[in-house]
Amino acid sequence: MSVIVFGSINIDLVTTVSRLPLPGETLLGRNFFQAPGGKGANQAVALARLGIPTQMVGRVGADSFGEELLKSLQASGVQTENVFVDETISSGVAAIAVDDAGENQIIVVPGANGRVNQDDVERLSRLLPQASALLLQLEIPMSAVIAASAAATEAGVRVILDPAPAQSHLPDELYQLVDIITPNEREVSQLVGFSVSGEESAKKAAGQLRQKGVKNAIVKLGAQGVVCATSSETFFVPAFAVDAVDTVAAGDAFNGGLAAALSEGLSLEQAARWGAAAGALAATKPGAQPSLPDRLTFDAFLKERGVMRRLKYER
Secondary structure, eight states: OEEEEESOOEEEEEEEOSSOOOTTOOOOOSEEEEEEEOHHHHHHHHHHHTTOOEEEEEEEESSHHHHHHHHHHHHTTOEEEEEEEETTSOOEEEEEEEOTTSOEEEEEEOGGGGGOOHHHHHHHHTTGGGEEEEEEOSSSOHHHHHHHHHHHHHTTOEEEEOOOSOOSOOOHHHHHHOSEEOOBHHHHHHHHTSOOOSHHHHHHHHHHHHHTTOSEEEEEOGGGOEEEEOSSOEEEEOOOOOOOSOOTTHHHHHHHHHHHHHHTTOOHHHHHHHHHHHHHHHTTSSSSGGGOOOHHHHHHHHHHTTHHHHHHHHO
C-alpha cells in the first residue's frame, strides 16, 4: 500500500539573515540558495526517504523550475506520474528568509498550485484503492482539498490534514472528513480563536478541534513537544532536543514521520514520536527537502534516543 500526497510543489528561494526584517525594513542577507520545496512535495519526500511507497499528485509549470522539481521528487523515490505539467502558468515559488535562531518568514506565490482542480482529484481517486493514507495541506485551492478528502473518506483511506498556511476558518464539512489534523501553535490559534502557547492550552485547542468533527487532533508545539487528542485520551509527547539551524519543513517532516509510522502499523502515540523525531532532524539542516532525513539516519536517531527499544517493548 502506498501513501498519497496531494498538494503544493514549489521552488524555494532562501536567504539567510542575522534577524528577520521588520515591516518596511531592508536588510542585507548573508547567503542565498535555491532548493525544491512546497508543503506537499516536502511531505512526499519525507515519506519516500523513510522508505514508504509514495505517490505525489499536484501541478508544476512548464518551466525550468518545474523540470527541476520533478527530477528532485523522483531522485528521492517519489512517484510523479500523476503530477500534471501546466503549460499556462509558472511553477510555484516560495521566498524564504531564515535568521540565526532558525526562525523563518515565507511568502508563497502559488503558480501552478493555484490551478489544482477536479481533474487532479480524479487522477488522485484512481490511486485510492491501493493507498493507506492521503496527506493534504492548504497551499492548493480549498475546493480541491475538500473533494480529495471526500474521495478518500468514501474509499476508506485515512485523511491527514496539515492546515497550513494558517487560516482563521476551515469549512465545517472538511473537519468531518479528517482523521488526523496536525496544526502548529500559530495555526491552531487561528482555528480555535485563542492563543495557544503550551501544553495546557494545546490540550484545550485539540479538544475543540475534535468537537468540530476531527477524529484525532495533534498540536505541534515545536521545541516543547506534541499534544494529541483522540476519542479516548489526550496525551503529550515531548520533543527531541537538537541544535536547530533552520525550522523550514520541520512540520512537513513531522507529518512524514507520523504517516510513515502509521503505515507500518504503529499506534498514534508511537507515530507522534516518529513525527517529533523527523521534525527534530529536519531542523538541524538548512533548506526544506535537503533537510529531510533518510531511513538510515532516522533509525539511528531513534536508536540513539532510546525510541526503538521502547517501540519493541510496546509492540
